[in-house]
Amino acid sequence: MLPESQSFDRVLSSMCTKPHPEAVEAATRYIATNPGDPSTFPAVSRLEDRAISILGEITGLSSPNGYITAGGTEANIQALRIARNAHPVQNPNVVVPESAHFSFQKAAHVLDLELRTVPVDDQYRADPKQISRHTDHSTVCIVGIAGNTEYGRVDPLSQLADIAYDYQAIFHIDAAWGGFALPFTEHDWNFSDIPVDTMTIDPHKMGKAPIPAGGLLVRSEELLDSLAIETPYLESSSQTTLTGTRSGAGVAGTVAALEKLWPSKYRSIVNQQQENAKWTASALSDRGLDVVPPELPLVAVDLPNNVFNELKSSGWRISRTSRGELRIVFMPHVSRDMIREFLTDLDRLLPKTTSN
Ligand SMILES: Cc1ncc(COP(=O)(O)O)c(C=O)c1O
Known part of the structure; x- marks a missing residue:
């Protein structure tokens, strides 16, 4: 017999929360399905399309591309992988504010990218001057944080997008935590406000979906397809995800939470x-x-x-x-x-x- 699961009664530090009961029920129902094999598990694959479509609505992206990841870490790794694939340069680098989540360090290790970590201003936000100073023509991605992990600050995203544009780098927003709060604020943060290429937004944080449910959104199909790997023994032709087999629990739990709670x-x-x-x-x-x-x-x-x-x-x-x-x-x-x-x-x- 396992011990009691932990209660949230005294949890003040977590970026996850009690999932919505209907999301838990949906996750349980779909736990043995695998959206990584969509021709064998079409029902959960359709649910994933629904999840991405609602996440697109939340983030102002009318023809959204993306998928439900294991969490913000996977989404950030995949965003940097897109950036690296989009700009094949020698010694590629990524410019992030020092407030960026440690998942970017993992991403840089895995992808063999130079990570340029840039000091923030006195309000813990990315400083566009400093970001610009550290950017060059080998920069494949600039990252802005929409709700940073330690202080919940939103970077000056439009200014960072301009710098990325000048250097033809991918502009990635990490809204893993903030993405479910920002639609109800005055901030310019989403795909329709500014030219964002990729975004992390995690249903298993403020979205009240059960873990594991992160989100990767990509502006164009072409960018997402730069991740495609052929899948010879499956009936579907390729995968853009990092993991192969994935539990359908995250996908189903996400759809149930979004349909119940948005907006x-x-x-x-x-x-x-x-x-x-x-x-x-x-x-x-x-x-x-x-x-x-x-x-x-x-x-x-x-x-x-x-x-x-x-x-x-x-x-x-x-x-x-x-x-x-x-x-x-x-x-x-x-x-x-x-x-x-x-x-x-x-x-x-x-x-x-x-x-x-
Ligand atoms: C801004 C931000 N990005 C990424 C992550 C990583 O997400 P995960 O722990 O779901 O991999 C976190 C986690 O708290 C975060 O706050």
């Missing part, structure tokens, strides 16, 4: 979590703490090390940014009551430890 339920989740994030940021500031205020629903706060460690030992699932702040990701399962409970624990620890 109105996602809007109310995002609005509520944005309110919770602002409320928490001001509650933390009121306690004299240094807070990085939210742009999307994510707050970072400087805490003494021992307070952080005590909170962790009392069961809070928390993590630190690379600069050491505690980060709270306001995923759909994070309620105001949960934050009140967290603040009560924090108040118990703060006076004792800060006076040390």
